[in-house]
Amino acid sequence: MRDLTLEERQELRRELSAVTAHWAQRLNDVDVDARRREDHQPSAAQRMRTHLARMTAGEQMRSLLADLVSANAEEAVQYGAGYPELGAAVGASRQAARKRWPNLSISKRRASEWKQPPGGIGWAGEHLGYPGTPGAA
Structure with missing residues (x-):
């Protein structure tokens, strides 16, 4: 513009x-x-x-x-x-x-568009038990 x-x-x-x-x-x-x-x-x-x-x-x-x-x-x-x-x-x-x-609602929309780092959430997902990660309880 x-x-x-x-x-x-x-x-x-x-x-x-x-x-x-x-x-x-x-x-x-x-x-x-x-x-x-x-x-x-x-x-x-x-x-x-x-x-x-x-x-x-x-x-x-x-x-x-x-x-x-x-x-x-x-x-x-x-x-x-x-x-x-x-x-x-x-x-x-x-x-x-x-x-x-x-x-x-910019922050909510933008946050939903953020991409996960390569390999997903990695160590935190495995050790803290996030759903959908290998090794989660």
């Missing part, structure tokens, strides 16, 4: 700004007819409400995006991603990814 270029970041910012403005209009109780009149100049109070509504919409988007990122992390793990890959995807370290998503 690659990072967004400066131009792509600007494009994404414009698109997110448009979505935020759209949802802010839905959240803001501004008179629709007043907005449609060309000669209408919004008051300072109306402008303030508009910006506060955009902030509200932006915070809701931030929360929803965090949920989407976490859901995608869970799905990536199902397809074999580990903490190093999750961290790289969000520009963080393996340790930061582990701290961000501590309850993912």
Whole structure:
């Protein structure tokens, strides 16, 4: 994966700004007819409400995006991603990814994939009585 270029970041910012403005209009109780009149100049109070509504919409988007990122992390793990890959995807370290998503089943899945050393568990299996080893009681 690659990072967004400066131009792509600007494009994404414009698109997110448009979505935020759209949802802010839905959240803001501004008179629709007043907005449609060309000669209408919004008051300072109306402008303030508009910006506060955009902030509200932006915070809701931030929360929803965090949920989407976490859901995608869970799905990536199902397809074999580990903490190093999750961290790289969000520009963080393996340790930061582990701290961000501590309850993912990465360690359980990875532990079940570990291979036994050549010859099985060897001496420990034989002398400590592990099931399935020659000489186990």
